[in-house]
Amino acid sequence: MSMTSHEFWTVVHGLILGSIYLLAFAGGFAGLWSLRKEFVTEAGIVERMKRMYWGVWTMVVAVWLTVIVGTYVVYPWYRAPIPESPRSMLLANPSKSAWHSFGMEWKEHVAWLAPILATAVAYIVVRYGRELADKPQIRKAALVLFVLAFAAATVAGLFGAFINKAAPIV
Amino acid sequence: MATSNRNGEADAALLAAGIGCFAMGLLTLLSEVSESIGGMLGWSSAVGALSGKSTLSVIVWLVCWFLLHMAWRGRALDDAKIAKLSYVLIGLGFLGTFPPFWHIF
Numbered sequence: 001m002s003m004t005s006h007e008f009w010t011v012v013h014g015l016i017l018g019s020i021y022l023l024a025f026a027g028g029f030a031g032l033w034s035l036r037k038e039f040v041t042e043a044g045i046v047e048r049m050k051r052m053y054w055g056v057w058t059m060v061v062a063v064w065l066t067v068i069v070g071t072y073v074v075y076p077w078y079r080a081p082i083p084e085s086p087r088s089m090l091l092a093n094p095s096k097s098a099w100h101s102f103g104m105e106w107k108e109h110v111a112w113l114a115p116i117l118a119t120a121v122a123y124i125v126v127r128y129g130r131e132l133a134d135k136p137q138i139r140k141a142a143l144v145l146f147v148l149a150f151a152a153a154t155v156a157g158l159f160g161a162f163i164n165k166a167a168p169i170v
Numbered sequence: 171m172a173t174s175n176r177n178g179e180a181d182a183a184l185l186a187a188g189i190g191c192f193a194m195g196l197l198t199l200l201s202e203v204s205e206s207i208g209g210m211l212g213w214s215s216a217v218g219a220l221s222g223k224s225t226l227s228v229i230v231w232l233v234c235w236f237l238l239h240m241a242w243r244g245r246a247l248d249d250a251k252i253a254k255l256s257y258v259l260i261g262l263g264f265l266g267t268f269p270p271f272w273h274i275f
Contacts, residue, residue, distance in 0.1 A: 071224060076216035102269050109198045109267035112224045113191045116231050117260070120187035124180050131174075138180045141253040145187060148260055 006169045009073050014160045017066040021114075022157070024059035025150050031055060032125065032143055035133050045130045056122040063115045063153065070160075075108065077169050086167035099166045103159040111156035117149035178242030181252040186238050188259030190231025195266020197223040202272040 003011070031052040034040060040048070079087045090100040124142045125132065132139045201208035201219045211222025265271050 067224075071217055071220060072214070075220065079218065105269045106267060108220055109194065109223070110264065112194050112227060113260070113263055113267070116187050116190040116194075116228070120183045123183045127179055127183075128177075135177065135180075137249045137253065138177050141180070141184050141249070141256070144253070144257065145184070145260075148264075152264070 004170055006074075006077050009069065010164060010169045013066060013069045013074050014157065014164070017062050017069065018153070018157050018160070021059055021062040021066055021118075021153055022150070024055050024062060025118075025146065025153075028052060028055040028059055028121075028125075029143070029146050029150070032121075032132070032139065032146060035130075035139060036136075037133050040133075045133050049130050052125055056118075056125045060115070060118050060122045063118050063149070066153075067111050067115055070111065070156075071108070074169065078104070086163065086169055089167045090163075096166055099159075099163050103163050107156045107159040107163070110152050114149045114152040114156070117145045117152065121146050121149065175246040175249075176244055177249050178245035178247055179239060181247050181249060182235060182238035182242045184256040185252050185259075186231055186235035188256035188263075189234045190227055191263030192259040192266070193230040193263075194223065194227035195263035197226060197266075199266040199272060199275070202269075203275045 031048050035045060035048070035052075037045075077085070079085060082088060083092070087100055087104070090096045090104075121142050124138060128135060128138065132142070197211065201211050201223060208219045211219040211226070213225060214221035
């Protein structure tokens with residue numbers, strides 16, 4: 001069950017941090033969606049705010065760590081200017097080159113939208129707290145940003161998984 | 171609980187996020203269509219142009235957020251209009267990161 005340091009950090013980036021982010025999103029989205037007086041009582045709103053604070057900030061920390069580890073730890077190994085790097089191997093094979101020219105090129109850029117959007121959502125949740133139950137326009141905007149952050153992370157995560165399958169970082 | 175239409179802080183966070191995403195999309199597009207711009211953004215040799223694109227986008231986002239927050243805090247603004255503008259900017263940001271879009275230029 002040994003693992004190289006490269007494989008370890010790839011797992012930290014994609015499997016551990018990425019999964020924490022996506023799971024925290026699910027809980028945070030459900031909490032924000034149901035933060036309405038027609039759905040929950042005043043006591044219910046107060047009760048779920050603490051979970052929401054924890055959830056959104058866990059998500060924010062996880063997504064920032066994901067993109068930073070991905071960009072500054074894993075990505076240099078991926079793109080190393082040697083024939084054995086995943087990038088070199090993908091581009092050398094016409095049937096696999098699109099994993100880089102489309103998949104990786106999209107993934108490495110769109111991923112950075114996720115922490116920006118997630119941080120905005122977390123700020124709004126913490127700044128307004130249970131007032132969000134009375135601010136439908138702001139809550140709706142936060143939900144939209146939440147979903148867009150999830151979409152960006154999903155694209156990055158899916159392509160990361162497939163690319164690592166096509167040309168693993170070892 | 172009392173409610174207020176003074177949502178300037180939220181509007182600032184929303185619009186700044188939109189601007190940050192747009193910056194990332196724009197920088198990505200520019201670096202792909204122009205080798206010289208791509209070269210200028212290679213702040214880390216190990217990471218390449220992605221280092222400059224991401225760092226500059228984050229800086230743009232944070233500076234805009236600070237300025238908008240200072241200008242809009244405590245104010246009542248057109249939340250719907252600002253949200254829509256944010257969505258457009260975010261959408262353009264997504265588009266700028268999409269590789270097939272680069273080939274149009």
